Amino acid sequence: MENVIDLKDVWVSYDSVRVLESVNLTVKDKDFLAIIGPNGGGKSTLLKVILGLIKPDKGSVSLLGGRPAKTRRYVGYVPQYHSSNLDFPVTVWDVVLMGRLSHKHPLQRYNEEDRNAALEALGTVGMLDFKDRQIGELSGGQKQRVFIARSLVTKPKLLILDEPSTGIDSRMQKEFYELLNRLKSEIAIVMVTHDISAVSVYVDKIGCLNRKFHYHDDKEISPHDLEVSYQCPVELIAHGVPHRVLKEH
Amino acid sequence: MLEILQYDFMRNAILAAILASIACGIIGVYVVVKKIVFISGGITHASFGGIGIGYFLGINPLFGLIPFSLFSAIVMGLVSKRTKVAEDTAIGILWSLGMAIGIILIYWTPGYAPDLMTYLFGNILTVPMSDIYLMLGLDAVIIFVVYAYYKHFMALCFDEEFTKVSGLSAEKLYLLLLCLIALTVVLLIKVVGIILIIALLTMPASLSRHYTNNLGKMMYLAIIFGSFFSLAGLYLSYIFDAPSGATIILAMSTVYILHFLYDGLKPKIAS
Numbered sequence A: 001m002e003n004v005i006d007l008k009d010v011w012v013s014y015d016s017v018r019v020l021e022s023v024n025l026t027v028k029d030k031d032f033l034a035i036i037g038p039n040g041g042g043k044s045t046l047l048k049v050i051l052g053l054i055k056p057d058k059g060s061v062s063l064l065g066g067r068p069a070k071t072r073r074y075v076g077y078v079p080q081y082h083s084s085n086l087d088f089p090v091t092v093w094d095v096v097l098m099g100r101l102s103h104k105h106p107l108q109r110y111n112e113e114d115r116n117a118a119l120e121a122l123g124t125v126g127m128l129d130f131k132d133r134q135i136g137e138l139s140g141g142q143k144q145r146v147f148i149a150r151s152l153v154t155k156p157k158l159l160i161l162d163e164p165s166t167g168i169d170s171r172m173q174k175e176f177y178e179l180l181n182r183l184k185s186e187i188a189i190v191m192v193t194h195d196i197s198a199v200s201v202y203v204d205k206i207g208c209l210n211r212k213f214h215y216h217d218d219k220e221i222s223p224h225d226l227e228v229s230y231q232c233p234v235e236l237i238a239h240g241v242p243h244r245v246l247k248e249h
Numbered sequence B: 001m002l003e004i005l006q007y008d009f010m011r012n013a014i015l016a017a018i019l020a021s022i023a024c025g026i027i028g029v030y031v032v033v034k035k036i037v038f039i040s041g042g043i044t045h046a047s048f049g050g051i052g053i054g055y056f057l058g059i060n061p062l063f064g065l066i067p068f069s070l071f072s073a074i075v076m077g078l079v080s081k082r083t084k085v086a087e088d089t090a091i092g093i094l095w096s097l098g099m100a101i102g103i104i105l106i107y108w109t110p111g112y113a114p115d116l117m118t119y120l121f122g123n124i125l126t127v128p129m130s131d132i133y134l135m136l137g138l139d140a141v142i143i144f145v146v147y148a149y150y151k152h153f154m155a156l157c158f159d160e161e162f163t164k165v166s167g168l169s170a171e172k173l174y175l176l177l178l179c180l181i182a183l184t185v186v187l188l189i190k191v192v193g194i195i196l197i198i199a200l201l202t203m204p205a206s207l208s209r210h211y212t213n214n215l216g217k218m219m220y221l222a223i224i225f226g227s228f229f230s231l232a233g234l235y236l237s238y239i240f241d242a243p244s245g246a247t248i249i250l251a252m253s254t255v256y257i258l259h260f261l262y263d264g265l266k267p268k269i270a271s
Helices: A044-052 A069-076 A093-100 A111-125 A140-152 A169-182 A195-201 A223-230 B002-006 B009-031 B037-046 B046-057 B062-082 B087-108 B116-121 B128-158 B160-165 B171-191 B194-209 B217-241 B244-265
Strands: A004-014 A017-027 A032-036 A058-063 A075-078 A158-162 A188-194 A203-211 A212-215
Touching: A004 A044, A017 A044, A032 A044, A044 A058, A044 A158, A044 A188, A058 A069, A069 A075, A075 A111, A075 A140, A075 B160, A093 A111, A093 A140, A093 B128, A140 A158, A140 A169, A169 A188, A169 A195, A169 B128, B002 B009, B009 B128, B009 B171, B009 B194, B009 B217, B037 B046, B037 B062, B037 B087, B037 B171, B037 B194, B046 B062, B046 B087, B046 B116, B062 B087, B062 B171, B116 B171, B116 B194, B128 B160, B128 B171, B160 B171, B171 B194, B171 B244, B194 B217, B194 B244, B217 B244
Parallel strands: A017 A212, A032 A188, A032 A203, A075 A158, A158 A188
Antiparallel strands: A004 A017, A004 A058, A203 A212
16 A cells, blocks of 8 residues: 655745755555644645645655645645634535535535535534534534544545644543544544644654654654754643653753 | 606616626625625726726727626736735735726727716616616526536635645636626626625625525525615615615615614624
8 A cells, every 4th residue: 555645855945935844754544643843834834735735846745646736635634723714604514515525516416425424424523413503603622523524524545634723622622632533543644733742642653843854653752853843942741641751941 | 656667767777776686696795705805896996997998999888898807807816816916915906907997098088988977886777778688698697607606616715725625726716706706797887886886795795694694595685685775775866866876875884884783782692
């Protein structure tokens, strides 16, 4: 089985500002990778490169074994949480069905298969009871689950999440990461996040991105890696394990 | 009240008001929910260049208007998305550029531009039967395209980035939507004129948002609101002998403002 994502020596600059520098990244089937790093470190750019929304200046990008522009429709994508469009007049059901749109021509209506896929996805994220609710009436965590359901309706092999914990309170976050934990038995997940503490419990691999990508094949990030990425000392707190590691600033 | 219906021009005015309300009800909903009022204003005003071309070439200004407004919609969409100029700056520049072209061409046209004011301020009482047929055709195009792309436009307006990732061409969809706005401008121009179109495009749709959470129902409601206000405005302009376009907007704005004042005074219920 080929790799889900394969980035080789990827360079990106905006005008003359270099954003990504020689990034290499491999994601295999059923990997759960978290990418952390400071603001402006290129995390969103990296996701856009993976999805083919930005063409790198140099280097090769392969997504699900093909060119991202062709293959990205088979990826489940959960964009960064925007609070701006929340009074938009759509129901949860409308939003989830949107995930099936890439396979529809104009004039073609949603059919039984689409509806069943939407029901199944809503069931997976536990939001079936909220099917007819207005999207703006939901809490942050519920919305995020609806957006995951929308990304799951095409039965993707890869799920990409951009800062999924924004707008969710900490109690909901635990539930949310447990949902991802269940999903990872079936698909590969790549997540960009600020939330270093939650990451350490659930993910398999962590990469730190600050222009350059520091990456290990396991989740043992060392304070040194973080310092290199954030360019300042970082507190490492691990939840859910008997001891915590705290380092002085 | 019924005696005003005996006049042919009144019958045409009523038809024009309803046909215009259909287009502005449907497209206005997209303008409001996607928050693209400014670019819609830009397309509206820039289309004045098309009126100028029509006069200059000595053809029916509407035939200059249709291609030119479509052209400016596409240029505005591409420039605001693709260049490094900030979107609102680009729109502002093209807005004035289109008008400047119109002003110069009309100045160069020998003789007097007879119904120039009609295009700027609208005069629903002078809509000839040929324009009614044109409006009917444009409505049919708008309804067909929105029927075909309803789901796509909903996704585009709700979440452009997701639409792009799911393999649809968000840019083409956006340009298509802007073209529909351009056609709506053509439909509305005789009713309220370039200067006042934005009000007609936004108020019925914005009002309808308060009564439903469903995009499709918003369109039906916006059409009903639009028809009601434009007919009421038409009647008031007859009674008070006031310009029809401005009276329609004034009637609509009054109800709109009163509605939101009343709404603001009610105790807020958290949803």
